[in-house]
Amino acid sequence: MAIAVAVIGAGFAGIGAAIKLKQKGIDDFVVFERGQRVGGTWRDNTYPGAACDIPSQLYSYSFAPNPEWTHTYSGSAEILDYIDTMVAEFGVADHIRFDREVSGLSYDETAGEWTVNFTGRRRAVKARSVIMAAGPLANPSYPDIRGLDDFEGHRIHSARWDHDYDFTGKKVAVIGTGASAVQIVPHLVRQAASVKVFQRTPGWVLPRVDMETGEFAKSIYRRIPGAQRLARAAWFWGHESVALGVVWDTPLTRVVEAVSKLNLRLQVKDPWLRRQLTPDFSAGCKRLLMTSDYYPALQADNCRLVTWPIARIAPKGIRTVEGVEHQADVIVFATGFEVGKQSTPFPVSGIGGRILADEWRGGAYAYRSVNVAGYPNLHITFGPNSGPGHNSALVYMEAQIEYLTEAIATLEQNGWKALDVRDEVQTEYNRNIQKRLGATTWNSGCQSWYLTEDGFNATMFPGFATQFTNQLARVDLRDYRILVHESSPH
Numbered sequence: 001m002a003i004a005v006a007v008i009g010a011g012f013a014g015i016g017a018a019i020k021l022k023q024k025g026i027d028d029f030v031v032f033e034r035g036q037r038v039g040g041t042w043r044d045n046t047y048p049g050a051a052c053d054i055p056s057q058l059y060s061y062s063f064a065p066n067p068e069w070t071h072t073y074s075g076s077a078e079i080l081d082y083i084d085t086m087v088a089e090f091g092v093a094d095h096i097r098f099d100r101e102v103s104g105l106s107y108d109e110t111a112g113e114w115t116v117n118f119t120g121r122r123r124a125v126k127a128r129s130v131i132m133a134a135g136p137l138a139n140p141s142y143p144d145i146r147g148l149d150d151f152e153g154h155r156i157h158s159a160r161w162d163h164d165y166d167f168t169g170k171k172v173a174v175i176g177t178g179a180s181a182v183q184i185v186p187h188l189v190r191q192a193a194s195v196k197v198f199q200r201t202p203g204w205v206l207p208r209v210d211m212e213t214g215e216f217a218k219s220i221y222r223r224i225p226g227a228q229r230l231a232r233a234a235w236f237w238g239h240e241s242v243a244l245g246v247v248w249d250t251p252l253t254r255v256v257e258a259v260s261k262l263n264l265r266l267q268v269k270d271p272w273l274r275r276q277l278t279p280d281f282s283a284g285c286k287r288l289l290m291t292s293d294y295y296p297a298l299q300a301d302n303c304r305l306v307t308w309p310i311a312r313i314a315p316k317g318i319r320t321v322e323g324v325e326h327q328a329d330v331i332v333f334a335t336g337f338e339v340g341k342q343s344t345p346f347p348v349s350g351i352g353g354r355i356l357a358d359e360w361r362g363g364a365y366a367y368r369s370v371n372v373a374g375y376p377n378l379h380i381t382f383g384p385n386s387g388p389g390h391n392s393a394l395v396y397m398e399a400q401i402e403y404l405t406e407a408i409a410t411l412e413q414n415g416w417k418a419l420d421v422r423d424e425v426q427t428e429y430n431r432n433i434q435k436r437l438g439a440t441t442w443n444s445g446c447q448s449w450y451l452t453e454d455g456f457n458a459t460m461f462p463g464f465a466t467q468f469t470n471q472l473a474r475v476d477l478r479d480y481r482i483l484v485h486e487s488s489p490h
Ligand code: N01
Pocket: 051, 052, 053, 054, 137, 143, 144, 145, 158, 175, 176, 177, 178, 179, 180, 181, 198, 199, 200, 201, 287, 310, 334, 335, 336, 337, 447, 448, 449
């Protein structure tokens, strides 16, 4: 017997979808989670200093305001608490099954059911609809550097932190200078004997002004929910206006760069180091880095920035192309995640046995980031072209889960077999998305995880958050083929 909905992943998106399903009267759903607890990226990223660089008021669901945020920007533990609290308060805990790693999905068009297969000996489950909420930044990426396996010391990836490893007195090498690295390095510098940061590309850095939220503000938020909504709206529109300078290359981009350069000048006195830290691409092309303690950490006596390209990893350390071998006891890989490789986290086979990863080989696409033609009743959170770049991922996620749970509720209420987005609607949508992406900063020449090796952008949404949420404000059934059961009177 098929369940109504299988949700894959108990991170922010999966939990949000579960809550929305419940609110829409659908109780016959199960959330399958490969780990042992909820939280997704916030469960996995526990490196020292892990925090969100989007303000908490905005990095939360509007339907689950939290008056208790302790700071402007929350650390990972507090965000994890927030997710736990939602699970408890909205009563979705009983729907979650842990230790269930999905190994594949296949669609039976006669029955109108998806089969969800699991690794190990777990029995397959049938579901009428599937919400794929596995997260785009779930699987750590190790760089393709020669000699990676020759290293005799310890290796730690930022997204799989080894809390048992004691950095005290150790020689540490950090590869990568992205959003994760700039949070980790200041902590390592305080503990290790020496830290060498291997930079391939410097990023644009803006100061992150974090403040404690006082008891007075919290009590206002508790008593007057409207005040918190106002605070959220202020952050939202502030971030929306930043889009003008970081989504497209405009005069405002030069302002962002000027602020970043001023920040660099104020924080770094050595002209050589300043030159090494100055990006040569437009601000916004890669993710802006929000930190106030990274530059000071780089200038600590026990820290050094290495800008020579890495030639190989050797048994005792890292060799750079000019022939120097940098000894290390441990290498920290702050090298990001497996994204943009056009693949799906597991094989997904749709109508007629078509394989999603094959179709996405030339570049992933979907309709409004959520549905793909030929894969009826399959809904994706954080699917193709739904990356924000300037605003909170949670705003985008909330719009997606609202939309896809509405589609599922419509399907269930009408007793239809399936909703399958129309090919021509999807093609037109993506033609437009790719055209608009051509005018964005992300496609202006720098290399980032937003792009595939061929330069295809299947990651970002080319516009304002408001445009993204508006397009998902309601399900237009004219965009879908409605499939009915043979015995159905429809
Ligand atoms: O990973 P990244 P991340 N040799 O891919 C370098 C989110 N996030 O984990 O820039 C040498 O950005 C690579 O160099 P280059 C956020 O969406 C959010 O830091 O490609 N270096 C780069 O410096 C973010 O965008 C928060 O030249 C190599 C680094 O590794 C996403 O996660 C906090 C290399 C990888 O940077 C990923 O961030 C943290 C090689 N072979 C993360 N290969 C929030 O606050 C790669 N690099 C919400």
